[in-house]
Amino acid sequence: MKSSSESFVRRVRSRLDELSTTERQLADFLLEFPGELASYAGNELAQLAGVSPSTVSRFIRRLGYENYEEARRQVRQEQEIGSPLLQGGSATARHLKSVAAHFQHSQANLADTFDRLSDAMMGEISRAIAAAPQVLVFGSRSSYAFAMYLRWQIIQVLPRVVAIPGPGETVAEYTAGLGERDCVIVFGTRRQTAQMERVLEAAHRAGARIVYISDQASPDFAGATWSLQCQCRGPGPLDNHVAVMALCDLLSTMVIEAAGSAGRKRMAAVEQGHEELADFD
Numbered sequence: 001m002k003s004s005s006e007s008f009v010r011r012v013r014s015r016l017d018e019l020s021t022t023e024r025q026l027a028d029f030l031l032e033f034p035g036e037l038a039s040y041a042g043n044e045l046a047q048l049a050g051v052s053p054s055t056v057s058r059f060i061r062r063l064g065y066e067n068y069e070e071a072r073r074q075v076r077q078e079q080e081i082g083s084p085l086l087q088g089g090s091a092t093a094r095h096l097k098s099v100a101a102h103f104q105h106s107q108a109n110l111a112d113t114f115d116r117l118s119d120a121m122m123g124e125i126s127r128a129i130a131a132a133p134q135v136l137v138f139g140s141r142s143s144y145a146f147a148m149y150l151r152w153q154i155i156q157v158l159p160r161v162v163a164i165p166g167p168g169e170t171v172a173e174y175t176a177g178l179g180e181r182d183c184v185i186v187f188g189t190r191r192q193t194a195q196m197e198r199v200l201e202a203a204h205r206a207g208a209r210i211v212y213i214s215d216q217a218s219p220d221f222a223g224a225t226w227s228l229q230c231q232c233r234g235p236g237p238l239d240n241h242v243a244v245m246a247l248c249d250l251l252s253t254m255v256i257e258a259a260g261s262a263g264r265k266r267m268a269a270v271e272q273g274h275e276e277l278a279d280f281d
Helices: 008-014 021-032 042-049 053-062 068-081 099-114 119-131 142-154 194-206 242-258 260-277
Strands: 135-139 161-164 183-188 209-215 226-230
Touching: 008 021, 008 068, 021 042, 021 053, 042 053, 053 068, 099 226, 099 242, 119 183, 119 209, 119 226, 119 242, 135 142, 135 194, 142 161, 142 183, 142 242, 183 194, 194 209, 209 242, 226 242, 242 260
Parallel strands: 135 161, 135 183, 183 209, 209 226
Antiparallel strands: none
């Protein structure tokens, strides 16, 4: 059998030249909707692809799997990791243009996420951020945008907020000086790089306060001071990050309030600087 490290889609692509006409028909279908393998039994998949059940069996063996269930398990594992290609099926694809479907998912994700939050916890987090000598914000891949957005919002009232690492910089150049009152905000929505784990571990070793914002498909970090999980299910192949952005808005608003008069003075100075420098003219 082939190495389990080889993805299902890669197995299919590597065998395209060896396939019969009907097997190629099945391969073309699965390359477009590989997630269907996890959702349907072999005879159901055959019907969806317009081939016979025996074609499905031959195709699966040709890929190097012992049986259909073994291939199905691998696809399910790859779905859990978060590959967008495996998230949407052929049935889902027919509804991707539905405005109502996206709206309903967004509503459900917001409700699920905010049901897990409390005023007490969010107040504690925002006060810790506002009082921190320095605040480091980290996110990679899709989480990078969230990190930059949150930093952009709270830097209006806090002067010591840095998104790490900058171009050409290393994480260690920032984590080396962390103290117990510092805050490290880490966005960890799924399919993160190994760098995120190194940031979390370094912050934990330094004793800094860690705000870990992830989704329900991502593993938790036991060393986090506060762990906030967002529901990010989407109606199609991509995650829906409405709840993450809403959480950023909530946290920013509460941090601005927690910053008090010092934060208001900084905000006023920033606005005055905009006028003097004609930033928006």
